[in-house]
Amino acid sequence: xxxxxxxxxxxxxxxxxxxxxxxxxxxxxxxxxxxxxxxxxxxxxxxxxxxxxxxxxxxxxxxxxxxxxxxxxxxxxxxxxxxxxxxxxxxxxxxxxxxxxxxxxxxxxxx
Amino acid sequence: xxxxxxxxxxxxxxxxxxxxxxxxxxxxxxxxxxxxxxxxxxxxxxxxxxxxxxxxxxxxxxxxxxxxxxxxxxxxxxxxxxxxxxxxxxxxxxxxxxxxxxxxxxxxxxxxxxxx
Numbered sequence: 017x018x019x020x021x022x023x024x025x026x027x028x029x030x031x032x033x034x035x036x037x038x039x040x041x042x043x044x045x046x047x048x049x050x051x052x053x054x055x056x057x058x059x060x061x062x063x064x065x066x067x068x069x070x071x072x073x074x075x076x077x078x079x080x081x082x083x084x085x086x087x088x089x090x091x092x093x094x095x096x097x098x099x100x101x102x103x104x105x106x107x108x109x110x111x112x113x114x115x116x117x118x119x120x121x122x123x124x125x126x127x
Numbered sequence: 128x129x130x131x132x133x134x135x136x137x138x139x140x141x142x143x144x145x146x147x148x149x150x151x152x153x154x155x156x157x158x159x160x161x162x163x164x165x166x167x168x169x170x171x172x173x174x175x176x177x178x179x180x181x182x183x184x185x186x187x188x189x190x191x192x193x194x195x196x197x198x199x200x201x202x203x204x205x206x207x208x209x210x211x212x213x214x215x216x217x218x219x220x221x222x223x224x225x226x227x228x229x230x231x232x233x234x235x236x237x238x239x240x241x242x243x
Contacts, residue, residue, distance in 0.1 A: 059234030
């Protein structure tokens with residue numbers, strides 16, 4: 017749905033472990049997905065994207081997995097570092113130019 | 128590249144006052160977006176421009192909100208009169224052509240507005 021919520025889901029991960037952040041979407045016609053990272057006091061920053069003709073895409077220390085059957089998206093961060101602490105949003109296009117942002121997940125890295 | 132520039136970074140004002148937020152998009156980008164972020168509603172699109180022309184302002188909450196883009200390197204979001212419920216972080220973002228399926232939106236650092 018649209019970006020709403022009082023409480024952000026929080027994921028606490030030990031430094032060096034892998035993180036998995038999940039996102040569910042409702043529109044089966046969605047064909048493009050984006051992950052953004054928002055650090056405290058900053059604007060969202062593009063991390064990685066994936067199109068629906070793929071089920072996996074890898075970047076530097078990040079992997080996005082797409083399961084169209086269950087309409088689920090995940091962002092995996094390998095060897096999580098303190099600098100990865102942020103709020104992570106999945107997003108998808110709504111029409112030609114609009115982008116809908118998910119609620120967000122707060123990642124806390126424990127040193 | 129300086130990225131998207133927003134000013135001021137913080138604004139504290141009293142209810143009823145006029146507030147003007149400013150944005151300079153990345154040079155060469157033709158699309159500009161204004162968002163508002165609150166804990167209650169998350170990140171909401173207010174309005175966006177293509178080539179300085181407002182395309183969709185359906186997200187603007189009330190007539191108290193207005194946005195302009197007089198040229199390719201400058202946009203303003205104005206709230207008049209401001210109300211406490213307008214307190215939020217306002218982001219400006221720009222992209223090359225605005226196509227959501229191909230062009231990344233680059234966000235500025237935001238303006239944190241507090242209306243007392």
